[in-house]
Amino acid sequence: MVEETKETKKTNETRADQTEKGQTSFHKFLKKYSIMLSILIIFYAVAITLWLVLDQIFYLLNFMIIGTSIGLGLGLWPVLQKSKKHIARKISQVLVGSYMFIGLGFGVVYLIWGYLEPENMQLEGFWFWILTGTFAAGVIHYSIAKIFGTTLFGRGWCGWSCWTAAVLDLLPWKKSPGRKKGWGYLRYVHFALSTILVFVLVFIFNYTLSTTRGVVDFTGFYTSQGGEHLKSSLYQIHEFWWFLIGNLIYYTSSIVLAAILKDNRAFCKYVCPIAPLMKVGARASIMKIAVDTEKCIQCGACERACPMDIKILEYTDKGSRVTSAECIQCMECITVCPTSAINISYRFDIGFKEYLAVQETS
Numbered sequence: 616m617v618e619e620t621k622e623t624k625k626t627n628e629t630r631a632d633q634t635e636k637g638q639t640s641f642h643k644f645l646k647k648y649s650i651m652l653s654i655l656i657i658f659y660a661v662a663i664t665l666w667l668v669l670d671q672i673f674y675l676l677n678f679m680i681i682g683t684s685i686g687l688g689l690g691l692w693p694v695l696q697k698s699k700k701h702i703a704r705k706i707s708q709v710l711v712g713s714y715m716f717i718g719l720g721f722g723v724v725y726l727i728w729g730y731l732e733p734e735n736m737q738l739e740g741f742w743f744w745i746l747t748g749t750f751a752a753g754v755i756h757y758s759i760a761k762i763f764g765t766t767l768f769g770r771g772w773c774g775w776s777c778w779t780a781a782v783l784d785l786l787p788w789k790k791s792p793g794r795k796k797g798w799g800y801l802r803y804v805h806f807a808l809s810t811i812l813v814f815v816l817v818f819i820f821n822y823t824l825s826t827t828r829g830v831v832d833f834t835g836f837y838t839s840q841g842g843e844h845l846k847s848s849l850y851q852i853h854e855f856w857w858f859l860i861g862n863l864i865y866y867t868s869s870i871v872l873a874a875i876l877k878d879n880r881a882f883c884k885y886v887c888p889i890a891p892l893m894k895v896g897a898r899a900s901i902m903k904i905a906v907d908t909e910k911c912i913q914c915g916a917c918e919r920a921c922p923m924d925i926k927i928l929e930y931t932d933k934g935s936r937v938t939s940a941e942c943i944q945c946m947e948c949i950t951v952c953p954t955s956a957i958n959i960s961y962r963f964d965i966g967f968k969e970y971l972a973v974q975e976t977s
């Protein structure tokens with residue numbers, strides 16, 4: 616009887632040990648892949664909801680492709696060695712960037728799937744659709760990546776998906792020389808000019824989307840005129856030209872600016888008109904960079920590695936997470952930290968102060 620009791624006790628202890636070990640490895644798994652899992656859950660939820668509500672399989676495939684591409688990068692990030700972590704971000708940038716830039720922007724997806732017209736995914740394209748109240752791909756993209764989604768994952772688009780930055784991050788001026796004092800207002804001017812341009816074209820020159828909307832199918836490209844789809848060549852589609860010329864200007868100016876200022880992300884800091892839009896929601900982002908003060912040895916490596924010049928330690932000194940709306944969630948600071956003191960954390964907070972490293976001479 617005594618032997619039996621001892622045996623039972625031993626078995627129970629072994630089971631408890633195994634359960635504890637199982638829970639520990641499950642928690643470790645959750646911790647390691649928490650960012651990837653959050654992004655997959657968000658994108659798959661959007662994909663399934665839009666598919667069911669709008670009854671179009673395009674939405675299911677579209678958001679699953681984007682979510683899986685970013686998820687793949689985020690899933691690789693924790694398993695790669697420090698010196699190779701940048702590859703994870705590059706994979707996500709290339710996959711999402713090429714799908715949206717070539718696939719959606721230039722209508723290649725429609726030629727293959729028959730679901731979507733070539734569309735101008737630049738800021739001007741967004742305003743054109745908003746003014747007509749059309750639920751187009753550009754509107755959905757802006758809503759998720761650049762307006763409402765920023766309250767969940769901040770400016771993750773800028774760090775992991777933007778097709779302009781995918782090229783900029785390949786340039787050799789990776790180490791930022793700091794911000795040019797007083798140059799930040801330029802992107803607000805750009806935002807205002809882009810917005811005014813569309814409003815003037817629509818309300819003064821009656822430039823309507825019936826002439827800008829392009830349609831393609833397996834046999835060719837069409838434009839919609841007076842509700843009728845007329846067969847056209849790609850070059851007759853206005854959306855195509857807006858997108859092509861807009862991107863040519865963006866790529867040229869951003870590369871030239873990076874070379875002049877010796878800063879890959881100069882365009883993001885001073886010129887990009889989308890940054891002001893994204894900064895609104897990003898302030899309240901649930902996902903933010905946080906420093907564990909117990910582990911931090913104040914070496915400053917994180918600040919030196921930050922491509923957006925954020926003074927991470929100033930936030931830490933004030934007992935806050937990095938609430939800067941300039942953070943692009945690139946995780947470079949996490950990669951270089953020698954004591955693993957930095958991580959992404961999840962909670963609600965909001966901060967309006969920007970602590971940025973500014974160049975001595977501007």
Ligand code: SF4
Binds near residue numbers: 780883
């Ligand atoms: S700031 Fe503009 S150009 Fe830079 S990554 Fe963000 S969206 Fe792309």
Ligand code: SF4
Binds near residue numbers: 924925937943944
């Ligand atoms: S604070 Fe970290 S995650 Fe944010 S931009 Fe700087 S290096 Fe990237």
Ligand code: SF4
Binds near residue numbers: 911912913914916954
């Ligand atoms: S890199 Fe890590 S240890 Fe060094 S200052 Fe930044 S948080 Fe602290």
